[in-house]
Amino acid sequence: MREQTGLGKVARRQGAATLNPIMLARDGDSRLALYAAARDHLRARGYEQVSMRMFRAPHAPEQNGPSYCCQNDGRIAARRWPALRAALPAHIYLWLNAYDRRGPGYYSAEDLAWLDAIDPWFALNRRPVPSRGKACLAGELSLSVDGDGELARCHFIPERLGNLYTDDLADMLQERSCPRFKCDCYIGYAQRKDLPFQRVFGTGVLARIAPEQ
Structure with a gap:
């Protein structure tokens, strides 16, 4: 269970090291029960559970290769990316996500040359x-x-600032510097004032949608 988000965040606020279903039920949190109901609904209809979040339909094509899913895909259909970049209008940004579990030498010099040509910010993604x-x-x-309205300054900094429904936002919003040694996710480092994303994408920064030129 991810420590900083979702049910893991609920567990942390309860003082638990990880998700504790008894604590969730005691406090009226229904997310675990809803997940179990959805899982059982899919299983009853013949879906195969591949992981906690991935289910394969019974009518899906025969799987002859690896199971691809978010964060574990590596390079899927990479040969199509240059053609996709060429087909898109110049102002539309094509984001490439660096493979999280890569080891030394995963990207060759040749790989990096064409990946950087497609995504000008790929270097920041792979080496924050x-x-x-x-x-x-x-x-800020x-x-x-x-x-449930619990607020933090950032998705990756667990310090509680208050609650959206009960506290005054004006009392929370203030200029702060980052306490993390490294921020390796776009939704975090896109907020950095010294990086180009706010300037390049403007109000579309979180979706990486640049204004039309």
Whole structure:
């Protein structure tokens, strides 16, 4: 269970090291029960559960290769990316996500040359620059909020600022620097004031949608 998000965040607020179904039920949190109901619904209809979040339909084509899913895909259909880039209008950004579990030498020099040509920010994605002490808009102009209104300055910094429904936002929003050594996810480092994303994407920064030229 991811420690900083979703049910893992609920568990942390309850003082548990990980998800505790008894605590969730005691406090009236229904997310675990809803997940179980959805899982059982799919299984009853013949879906195969591949992982916690991935289910394969009984009518899906025969699987002859690996099971692809978010964060574990590696390079899927990479040969199509240059053609896709060429087909898109110049102002539409094509984002490439660096493979999380790569080891040394995963990308060759030739790989990097054409990947960087497709995505001008790919270098920052695969090798995030140090963040500690850098000025950041998280907690100043943006906040992270979970389903019950609990607020943090950033998705990756668990410090609680207050609650959306009971506290005054004006008391929370202030300029802050980043306490993390490295921020390696776009939704975090896109808020950095010293990086180009706010300037390039403007109001479309989180979706990586640049304004039309």
